Amino acid sequence: MSEQNSRREFLQKGFVTAAGLTVAATGAAALPEQDYSGTLEWRNKQPGMAYRRLGRTGLMISEVVSGGDPISSSNYRQLDLALEMGLNYLDMAPAYGNGDCEIAYGKFLGGSAKRNKVFLQTKVSAFLGERDRLYQDVFDRLTSEAQARIMQRVEEIRRTNLGEKPGYYLTYFPGQHNQFASSYLSSAMMPEFGERVESSKTLRKCILDSVEGSLKRVGTDHFDLLMCPHGANLGEELQSPAIYETFLELRNAGKVRFLGVTSHNAAAATLHKAAELGHYDAVQMAYNVINAGYVDQAILDASAKNVGMIAMKTAHAVATHHKALQPVPQWRIDKINRVIGGDMKAPLKAYLWVLQNPHISAVNSNLWDETFVRENLALAGKKVDILPA
Helix, strand or coil, X not given: CCHHHHHHHXXXXXXXXXXXXXXXXXXXXXXXXXXXXXXXXCCCCCCCCEEEEXXXXXXXXXXXXXXXXXXXXCECCCHHHHHHCCCCEEECCCCHHHHHHHHHHHHHHCCCCCHHHCEXXXXXXXXXXXXXXXXXXXXXXXXXXXXXXXXXXXXXXHHHCHHHCECCECCCCCCHHHHHHHHHHHHHHHHHHHHHHCCCHHHHHHHXXXXXXXXXXXXXXXXXXXXXXXXXXXXXXXXXXXXXXXXXXHHHCCCEEEEEEEECCCHHHXXXXXXXXXXXXXXXXXXCCCCHHHHHHHHHHHXXXXXXXXXXXXXXXXXXXXXXXXXXXXXXHHHHHHHCCCCXXXXXXXXXXXXXXXXXXXXXXXXXXXXXXXXXXXXXXXXXXXCCC
């Protein structure tokens, strides 16, 4: 089957099974409701913006959302324009600017002034580092024979991990590939030593402290979505009992509403595991015109379980602000120009390509200034033909 026919079949299936209902601001539905009895929750509904349901959460989010990477205390005023244009979802994390991104969003929100207009998503950036540290501490106390046995498992995981395969793995930021080593070690140790680590008070405290810090920096009493882990490298990382148990504690306290996870290095594995576990409401994962062939089936499977999905690193496949990664390989740019014709900028075509997928609720977008706001948010609701690659 040709890539063009495969893509067409994938999209056609979406109109039967998609979890992401697409609705324009006028209220016209582009997709029918499918086996969903929950209540849709709207915020900041504006003419000209299109909205889609974020899976089982029922949150109707703008097709283009604000990523946290560009947002800082000295760069957030452009979000006022984004709000006027109908944006209603803000992505952030403690890791961005060492908390400054969250502080900036707090300044933008002005306390409670704009809080009811947006959905807020933050992450537990410290979780994987703390988990890996705990496993490393156990490893360092093992005998040399036991360490050798663990390292054999590490090599087996490395050999069989699809996540490092070129095309599936893309480098989106400097140092990204270094994350694999510690994840492999933790995964290799999990079957034998997981009881010591995964339900530890240390991991639970890591999550609780992270959320408390984020709440304080943003100046809000709750987040709509909590993403943990932040940047999963292997599907097994989602299985940690500390995550769901602590999430329930936070939800019961009214500090978070829904649980999600993000992944740069393991989009397909993360989607499969999130759908399998059943308690993950949403996944934000790297998904773009380059890695799609490795991720599309996982998207279908997660959609069937009503898991909400937000695509990230969509434009990073064809453009980057990281000078160390410039220039982006020309063949990637050539590909997006083949599949979507016209003179539009390659990053805008990349967003538009993903938005043709009815299973995806939104694309996470870097809104560096008002030009980015106007260009990126104008893509919402647009339909284009996908051409042969």
